[in-house]
């Protein structure tokens with residue numbers, strides 16, 4: 001299907017991109033990898049008057065580690081992050097999630113910032129960002145703001161970014177020693193969006209779970225942290241019984257959406273299974289990495 005007509009701008013600096021956003025506000029859309037935006041335009045689900053293509057803004061790409069954080073530029077392609085040693089060492093949960101996004105062709109164009117700005121509730125990276133308490137750096141006409149992940153996701157495809165702000169960077173806290181991770185998901189076919197996904201990070205200290213972080217994809221209109229299950233896990237030794245209890249607590253208040261792939265009850269059952277599997281895999285991973 002042909003795209004609707006729009007004006008096209010291609011800035012080469014963040015300052016110019018922010019200037020264009022300030023000029024056009026919510027009449028403009030930012031074009032990153034285009035893997036979500038172009039289909040929305042083709043289906044007429046988005047009708048921006050101006051497209052601000054940030055593919056030429058080199059300063060928005062790159063991965064760096066400093067002061068206990070790994071910073072990823074918004075335009076860093078998903079496959080570049082997937083192949084990055086800095087990401088594998090510093091944010092192993094992100095490294096585990098990236099290969100589950102669609103197919104290689106999509107990850108070669110899709111960007112870290114694009115996925116997190118799009119905020120699809122079934123997507124992998126929003127769950128990772130929520131589990132790890134990532135920080136979102138946005139720049140607008142009034143300057144730079146840093147938004148914690150707990151405040152970034154506001155609803156279906158909705159974030160707290162203002163229309164005149166550009167997401168420039170996402171920061172993830174570097175994994176502590178003893179960390180084990182897993183990203184588990186159930187999808188109808190390889191490469192499809194997950195029916196239910198779970199980002200899991202555990203820290204084992206002396207055989208005891210000192211920190212547990214779990215966030216679901218696909219069970220609500222935004223990624224959901226399983227706080228009750230995290231409380232059950234903290235201070236305990238990993239065991240099948242503990243993981244069963246965590247699965248029960250993680251899912252007792254869930255009310256997942258029903259669609260043609262499954263009922264709400266079915267999704268809830270899948271979510272509990274994903275919690276048990278995810279915790280087992282993360283505990284094994286923590287032991288392997290010690």
Ligand SMILES: Cc1cc2nc3c(=O)[nH]c(=O)nc-3n(C[C@H](O)[C@H](O)[C@H](O)COP(=O)(O)OP(=O)(O)OC[C@H]3O[C@@H](n4cnc5c(N)ncnc54)[C@H](O)[C@@H]3O)c2cc1C
Nearest residue numbers: 030032033034035036037102110111114115117123124167
């Ligand atoms: C067939 C197919 C299968 C897919 N499967 C999956 C999957 O399994 N899991 C998954 O997570 N994703 C999947 N995707 C989506 C893919 O990961 C996209 O790349 C991603 O969601 C959007 O990234 P993008 O860089 O392409 O962003 P774009 O499509 O360019 O933009 C997406 C949205 O974010 C906004 N935006 C982008 N960058 C910025 C920025 N820096 N500042 C402000 N706003 C910005 C845009 O304006 C737009 O609204 C799939 C896509 C396709 C086509």
